[in-house]
Amino acid sequence: SSNRGSQGIFQRRSVSGRVPADLGRRRLRIVVTGGAGFVGSHLVDKLIARGDEVIVIDNFFTGRKDNLVHLFGNPRFELIRHDVVEPILLEVDQIYHLACPASPVHYKYNPTNVMGTLNMLGLAKRVGARFLLTSTSEVYGDPLEHPQKETYWGNVNPIGERSCYDEGKRTAETLTMDYHRGAGVEVRIARIFNTYGPRMCLDDGRVVSNFVAQAIRKQPMTVYGDGKQTRSFQYVSDLVDGLVALMGGEHVGPFNLGNPGEFTMLELAEVVKTVIDPSASIEFRPNTADDPHKRKPDIGRAKELLNWEPKISLKDGLPLMVSDFRNRILNEDEGKGL
Numbered sequence: 001s002s003n004r005g006s007q008g009i010f011q012r013r014s015v016s017g018r019v020p021a022d023l024g025r026r027r028l029r030i031v032v033t034g035g036a037g038f039v040g041s042h043l044v045d046k047l048i049a050r051g052d053e054v055i056v057i058d059n060f061f062t063g064r065k066d067n068l069v070h071l072f073g074n075p076r077f078e079l080i081r082h083d084v085v086e087p088i089l090l091e092v093d094q095i096y097h098l099a100c101p102a103s104p105v106h107y108k109y110n111p112t113n114v115m116g117t118l119n120m121l122g123l124a125k126r127v128g129a130r131f132l133l134t135s136t137s138e139v140y141g142d143p144l145e146h147p148q149k150e151t152y153w154g155n156v157n158p159i160g161e162r163s164c165y166d167e168g169k170r171t172a173e174t175l176t177m178d179y180h181r182g183a184g185v186e187v188r189i190a191r192i193f194n195t196y197g198p199r200m201c202l203d204d205g206r207v208v209s210n211f212v213a214q215a216i217r218k219q220p221m222t223v224y225g226d227g228k229q230t231r232s233f234q235y236v237s238d239l240v241d242g243l244v245a246l247m248g249g250e251h252v253g254p255f256n257l258g259n260p261g262e263f264t265m266l267e268l269a270e271v272v273k274t275v276i277d278p279s280a281s282i283e284f285r286p287n288t289a290d291d292p293h294k295r296k297p298d299i300g301r302a303k304e305l306l307n308w309e310p311k312i313s314l315k316d317g318l319p320l321m322v323s324d325f326r327n328r329i330l331n332e333d334e335g336k337g338l
């Protein structure tokens, strides 16, 4: 097909009447599924700031209008309440596909990873858009290779409690490559490692949001298992830079996008103590089944081919989410009449 690619074919000549000076290129029309969520809303901010038109598709399963409310009224921004499990017709240049129930407490409920990805790939095929899948480090399962390179095939339990997420994303990667090879769709795959920052869901059970919220609420931080399992935590603006570099670049991937700094959960609790409350305590809880023992990205490929690497360390990034968390916790408490 002749209209394939991110050539700005659906670009409208200047809705606002002005194209920012840094755009030596045409304005793009971009869909962000899951754009009302944590990562999506930061991505949308960046795309709007550089002058593109953004359409968010979100069913508000875990996302919130609050994350986007500052863009309401912007003529280059549009928000559609829609479940990507259902087909949708749009004319766009690029699709960032983030929609997914992404946390352990939510992801069991939904076939989004398979049906949603299929629909967005169908859309990309029909209009010749470039499609970017936000996959996850969880495709590596409980890894037998450390750190994880993109060439590693993973160690995933197909019937475990986490498998609808792990295997859902693995299937999404498969579909993405099938549409690439079979239908010539331009695709990009990011494998995202644990990411944190402002607008993270408060109560979705992720370790960073749990510890930060608990420390602010003066509750003990809940360490699962012995706390010696490791993760690598990336600040959200680094991830957004990586996603945009990947979409704009020439390589399909998959690319690991994460911060290689590796911490045990006990070490993370120490950083949270230093940043928020030196008197914060910890409390041990049983761990969940199939919890990966360690995880750390090898980001050599992204460094070399995307010229990308994270800039913000955990120590510098954690303080950047504290005021957002404090405000939201305060509002919640006020809502309860406390």
Ligand code: NAD
Residues within 6 Å of the ligand: 033, 034, 035, 036, 037, 038, 039, 040, 057, 058, 059, 060, 061, 062, 063, 064, 082, 083, 084, 085, 097, 098, 099, 100, 101, 102, 103, 110, 112, 116, 134, 135, 136, 137, 191, 192, 193, 194, 195, 196, 201
């Ligand atoms: P999030 O829960 O904040 O955002 C997901 C968004 O998708 C929400 O706004 C939700 O309402 C929306 N959504 C869910 N199901 C939908 C559906 N069927 N139709 C339309 N919208 C739907 O999560 P996030 O942390 O921002 O994650 C974004 C993406 O990044 C996800 O695909 C996730 O798997 C991936 N990822 C995130 C991390 C991380 O640490 N945050 C790590 C690895 C991968």
Ligand code: UDP
Residues within 6 Å of the ligand: 086, 087, 088, 089, 090, 118, 119, 120, 121, 122, 123, 124, 125, 126
């Ligand atoms: N699809 C969509 N929007 C489009 C084009 C397709 O939501 O603009 C959906 C379509 O309904 C189908 C899926 O994407 O469920 C895959 O589409 P494709 O054309 O690849 O498959 P087919 O319809 O031929 O099975």
Ligand code: UDP
Residues within 6 Å of the ligand: 104, 194, 205, 206, 207, 208, 210, 211, 222, 223, 224, 225, 227, 229, 231, 265, 287, 288, 291, 292
């Ligand atoms: N975890 C923890 N306390 C919590 C929440 C999570 O110790 O309150 C642990 C969890 O067992 C896992 C790690 O922190 O080993 C990261 O969990 P998260 O759900 O944030 O990310 P994922 O497991 O998807 O990497």
